[in-house]
Amino acid sequence: MHLLTLRRMKNSEAKSRAVIEQVSPVIDGGLFPIKRIPGEWVNVEADIFGDGHDYLSARLQYRKEGTKKWKEVPMVHQANDRWKAAFRVEDTGFYEYAVLAWIDHGITWLNGFMKKAAAGEPMEVELQIGLKFLERMAEEKGSEQKFIRDTIALLRDSDHYQDAIQVVMGERLREFFESNKLRENLSVSQSFQVLVERKKALFSAWYEFFPRASSPDPGRAGTFRDCEKILPLIAGMGFDTVYFPPIHPIGNSFRKGKNNSTTAMPGEPGSPWAIGNSEGGHKSINPELGNFKDFEKLVNSAEKLGIEIAIDLAYQCSPDHPYVKDHPQWFRWRPDGTVQYAENPPKKYQDVLPIHFENDDWKNLWEELKSIVEFWIGKGIRIFRVDNPHTKPFVFWQWLMAEMRRDYPEVIFLSEAFTRPKIMARLAKVGFQQSYTYFTWRENKQELEQYMHELCGTVSREYFRPNFWPNTPDILPYYLQNTGYTQSAIRFILASTLSSSYGLYGPVFELLENEPMPGKEEYLDSEKYEVRHWDWQTKTPFHNLIKRINLIRKENEAFQNTFNYQPCQTNQDQLMAYFKTSGTNMILVVLNLDPVHKQNGWVQLPLKELRVEEGQVIELEDLLNDKTYHWNKEWNYIELDPAHTLAHIFRIQLYHR
């Protein structure tokens, strides 16, 4: 608690009678910035009150960092001393905001004046008091100088008593009082930060595949050149981000074989996450994939198709990584002179060495790790999917993200952490632009709605941008194992319409290649350990669905934000419905969660959010099935048969009376 001593206290401190508490949105007392993209709003609230019964005024002030001038928005009292105002961020970079409040003596006087005049009291003295306010306020520059000079003259002239009263009671004088900057004994809150990042941080559709799986020739592994030929297919489905597992040289020592066996047969390619061998480490390309020229050509081709290439940032080393010899101090060594590999006793992961962050050479280590990112930025990469960020110190990420924001604000990091919720949250707070989520294991309606509430209805929304993945090379969830089209389609529709960022690991997803390792949530014959060959060219119903929904997402702003999610009630558990809106774009999604049976029931329209009343006709255009409906009730009948229709994606049109 601040020790208040009279000697040290400033006049402004002692006389500030307005109290500002509980400003929101604020993360951990302001330790971390809240996040936005350009065009988004920041809705600021605060508890504001003063002693006594005088009139209180409050403003929200904000500015882009680096600019000098604050902009202001009047705060409006809601209820129970909670005040509110909002501002819109326009550009990427940092903004800051704070709350101001003061006892507004001018308006206190003006309000008293109105009441006393209405009660027919003599107003001479009140006019003289007002004159003093006006004289001081006139010192502030403003557009009303002439009006104020005239009013002052009028108030000084006792012959125009009635006229003076009329002017004081007029709207123009009140407006002048409300806009005047004469603010005595102002209270100012702490200042808080908003980090505005490019739109893609919030809105993106990812497609992951193993570049070595791109070969059309079953006799050889795929290369970057093969990948380039696949890109148009992926762009055709509407994805904007293609993410590759690590593309670096793969370690030979303790190389893993097919299905994660501990000994690889000669010729087995190994896991791309065992990074580094005598041919190089994190700044090298696995020669089997091609060379830097091929890679840069691929990145350029992708760009022309509207696709950004994302690479994997896996800060770990195979025992053959050049770092191990060149920087032994970055690893842990055992008394017998061997290097410490990853382990979860008694299990051993000898093909991967974790970096020992608590080493005395940490400054050089951090700089080197940063230089890896900068190296790939130099090759045209702006998006990194970070492998296991939760096994590296949070403080390191906090530093790296701050460095990146300063020098490359367009770079996006996706946090691959499927771990404990507070750890995932912390990674987002320290700066990861996007995060993997538990969506992968949220299956029934209650689980999904509860999880959406966690993401959208709590302070989490201010820093944690979810990216929904139905599957990854590490996870083939039980729900999707050995199943057909409808199961996968439900998961795809949920991911892509609940979250503005989502991703698929393909082509296994759309090809329904979903045989698991028995009893595990893992793919059998996983691409992590071997080269697979896929039929990239044949179109399945999935390709049409994906293409359609990605197009809907692009054409409807409501899908370009996650946090506008609002659940809608239905009368049964297999029917899930949600409403999303952005500006005039209003979307209602209704989904049958049952992959087998036809389900019917009733869905409640969010009349309040739509600002319509029961009885008013609205038009619902089903963007997925090209039909149009007209509803005029709050509760409406829905029937969804997975044999032909899994979901409605309604765009709502209002008819104005």
Next chain:
Amino acid sequence: MHLLTLRRMKNSEAKSRAVIEQVSPVIDGGLFPIKRIPGEWVNVEADIFGDGHDYLSARLQYRKEGTKKWKEVPMVHQANDRWKAAFRVEDTGFYEYAVLAWIDHGITWLNGFMKKAAAGEPMEVELQIGLKFLERMAEEKGSEQKFIRDTIALLRDSDHYQDAIQVVMGERLREFFESNKLRENLSVSQSFQVLVERKKALFSAWYEFFPRASSPDPGRAGTFRDCEKILPLIAGMGFDTVYFPPIHPIGNSFRKGKNNSTTAMPGEPGSPWAIGNSEGGHKSINPELGNFKDFEKLVNSAEKLGIEIAIDLAYQCSPDHPYVKDHPQWFRWRPDGTVQYAENPPKKYQDVLPIHFENDDWKNLWEELKSIVEFWIGKGIRIFRVDNPHTKPFVFWQWLMAEMRRDYPEVIFLSEAFTRPKIMARLAKVGFQQSYTYFTWRENKQELEQYMHELCGTVSREYFRPNFWPNTPDILPYYLQNTGYTQSAIRFILASTLSSSYGLYGPVFELLENEPMPGKEEYLDSEKYEVRHWDWQTKTPFHNLIKRINLIRKENEAFQNTFNYQPCQTNQDQLMAYFKTSGTNMILVVLNLDPVHKQNGWVQLPLKELRVEEGQVIELEDLLNDKTYHWNKEWNYIELDPAHTLAHIFRIQLYHR
């Protein structure tokens, strides 16, 4: 957000891998201390986690401010990365606490050792690693020096491989590791304060009366000497605090007459809250009540009866107060040379001048206001009921309370603010030891339970100590108007058993003098504006009830804390039940909220809190009605007839099998 630059970052910062978040209890990020009385516990929780899978250790540390040595309690993981520990405060004054956490490499190694040894792996290298930990740990002083020296010798000796393994796997070595202070790269939370105040801050029974109403002679007003004769009656009822409305000279200008009329008749005594006339101000005594000698004699007599006298601290002045002439700068003056009285336009309160806190002479003003408190402390007063604290700046109170805590830590201030909740909360945060509440208007079960939850089930409990008043000279709630014994008795039982501090304004309360001003929540012929005479000597049933319950409160620790309140379910709305426990003292209160009709129903015993199972017999001794019951079910039948029994106050005794 902290800007992290490598150049500025310390090794300790860069290597600290444990994260500490969301420490509780904490008020407004630590801006204000939490409050306790001696013997109370502080239950501290925090989110604690690290990167990776290493073993994490955490400690709660605390100390009395001014002492150098921290004490420590191990924190224990609960669930979802929430950790917990508690400490007890013993003395009044400030304590501080903080949370420590670190990646515990020693225990990480030890845990791995156990698993590897169990898996039959070769342990030579593991023993060498352990040796290094032990050698470093041995540098810390501790009681286990010999054991550790021996263990080190054993581990160095390769001939005793199996013995070494046995010792490493033993409980004694683990205990040594757990207690050792070798903590690398420690993370430490912000440090937070606890303010420990004397027990009376939490546990008190107040009785308010107008000293001028103490006269046994209808022909004259009461004096301090008359009050002295009444004290034994009040002590006999079991009260420990007697509070007097202001005892200072009363202003003559604009003196209020009977029933708040704006003109007083000659001889009318005026409102004691219009403080000050030519005979003095806040440091003087109204000569009609007596002199300082009388007052001090009264305070001493009270002390012998176990009663503390509380006086009213009303920072406001009648127009005749000496301050108005001597310190005109402390008031607001109008252009016509008149002083600004209190007003709520068009209403005028001309008998009271508010102090103008935003004046340039505020330092002298604050010192003078403080000197008033010190003056009365000099006369033996330790408790002040503060009139309308919400009309004086919060920052002034914050300063005054800090000054008082430093110099007179035993002083208690009761905040008389029946205003907006956040304002009442702020006054408690800045230091008021007790607060008036909305209890006065919480009547039915749902209202009462919800309000108790606000007070006891939220962060409010850390700083806001409620004092429940069924009535005050300002408030005769509608519920009590023109009613008989049972209504008032219900309100009394609720106040005195829900809250460890409560108060009555008497003798109107126990004499059932409850005629209102028509249509208002005010007393007719209020003592605020005239001298009333009461029959102080006749005992009513109320005296017995009050005496009994005050005795029960003194004999049962469970009633000496408010925040141990736990609601119990009943099957109907007129039966309210709650459980309170302190140590082995367990109390169940069951109350009929219906003042007229007999009510019956079922009450649920809190089996979990009682730590008994259904079927086990417990004994319930009704402290109010001298009957004993035996229950062995979770749900139990209750019947309460207001004609003879309004409530049970059960003390619960467990039979141990």
